[in-house]
Amino acid sequence: MANAAAPVSSPKHRRLHLTWEVLLTFILLGSLAFGRLLSPVFVTADNLGNVLLDITEISLMALPMTFIIVMGEIDLSVASVLGASSALMGVLWHMGLPMPVAMVLVVVGGAAAGLLNGWLVVRLGLPSLAVTIGTLALFRGLAYVLLGDQAVADFPASYTAFGMDTLAGSFIPLPFTIVVVGAVLFATVLHATPFGRSLYAIGANASAARFSGIDVQKIKLRMFILSGIVSAIAGIIFTLRFTSARGDNGEGFELAVIAAVLFGGVSIFGGRGSLYGVLLSLLIVGVLRNALTLVDVSSETLTIVTGLLLLSSVLIPNLVASWRARQDRLSIAAKR
């Protein structure tokens, strides 16, 4: 996609060549300036903390999603796993289990959900898009079966405080530190290990990857399980943060997660993209949403911004590529 979209043909073009990540950095700076311009409240520590807090769950789920999309697969069920985990946590807590046990069981449940996705994709060889559209409905349905339209809100204060505290002496919310740790881990694995490179190999050409000795099936299965586990953790954080376990928690988040990953420059066809781009795009989305909310744009209308960002992430590189192709043709014609 973006960062490798246009083959560069002349020295003049090479000087102008921007990687998608650089472009995203400029967009991030631009949207920070935009936020400052819109509202004086924007750059306060409290508000910047809010920006980060609001993207906590989406950022977490975007990490394994990046891996999966790089492999050329997709997992649409992440937000449903989040919802089901939240509901399960409520039910387990009401059954009288201590919080740590409940949380461990929820993560195990997330792993099982991921295992189901992975098994259907890898063992039965079904397209992941179709499978995870199905499990999107299935896991969300299970969340409703578990809790109905009830909510569990009586979690112990010592746990829910975690959702509101900030890291000692800074504006960084405590839940976001998990994202930071996760991002460092995932970025290291993706960009600095043979395993990470094998993900790109699978996404670029799964048959070639298989013939070069990569166990494609096993890696795919593990990545779907990982996605389930991380989504369950996101579900726990979401529940504690809002002190509320509900079946409809995080409904529709899957689209926001995928939008962020694709806007970050990861190709929907697999094999291309970086985690840095995804992290930048998450921040951009967070900043823009926050800034526009400050000037009373309703959150539903804000979905236009998400849509436009997602669209531009593919449309702009495509248009640039075709424009360059035309320029090249013209310059060749001129030389003749």
Added chain:
Amino acid sequence: MTLHADMLPRDSDRLAPPLPRWLAHLAKSRETALFVVLLALIACTGLARPQFLNLQNLRDVLLNVSIVALLTAGMTVVMLMRHIDLSVGSVVGISAYGVGCLFVAFPHLPVFIALAAGIGIGLLAGSINAALVALGRVPSLVATLSTLYIFRGADYAWVSGGQINASSLPDAFSKLATGSVLGIPTLALIAAIVLAGLALYLKQYRGGREYYAIGSNPEAARLAGIQVERRVMAGFLISGAIAGLAGALWLARFGTVDASTAKGIELQVVAAAVVGSVAITGGAGTILGATLGSLVLGVISIALVVLRISPFWEQAIQGALIVAAVAIDTLLARSLAQRMMRKRDHG
């Protein structure tokens, strides 16, 4: 579709033993199989709760299913070409509100013009999708996911907290849902006509067959002289137009429309198509199958109510059905392909 299972040899030999004859027959005619499932569903529910089989219930099923069946038919056209249109729910929402606004402004608007306006709004939305996919070369999953957001956001901005009430609609328009011709609700009749027309077009006409050709192998279709871009654009226009019409019918059926109308219905529609054996990998599927798929889902949702099963089960059952349908379809298609290969190799 934008994503494909890699074509590696898998351990499918072990998983797909040769089929018995009757199963192979069912595999070839998924419509028959679905029809049997549908009848079995109705019969079982009817046996357990005889009151299920009254006219009012069947009427409700028809009315509920009509709109989803229409949308599923539009989705089928798009899915046949390996594309997907996730924006249908947002198009239904914006078209329903748009037509409602027309009635508020012109209370005596003829019904025909209202339906045409709905189709017009749908065509406009469809043309945006068409341009993005065919001209902008944006994968349809990304393009229509974006327009799902953009159309819905535009809807919220336009509606800004208001809503259309049944009282602003003329009687003639509400009659679409309440009235009937020869005992069949008018709304269902309109849907049936559109579905029949589309089915005929896909089966009998050159243009219709081209959708299958593109989905089976886009490159081969191009080499065979099919104008793939033009066809893809037409497909998204059809899907948009149908979603627009469905929006107008939604308004007639429910009367009350706000900004969240038909939110999330795209999943039901994809589910109905997949259960109706329309391949998400393109090239296979019929309008009849898609319609039967939406009927099965519609009957299940009413049956749950009649059987006093908590409605919270509905979504879980739907999800399990999607997964099962995809698995059965893929495995049957694969074993069929294997048997044909063996036939070719050995005689």
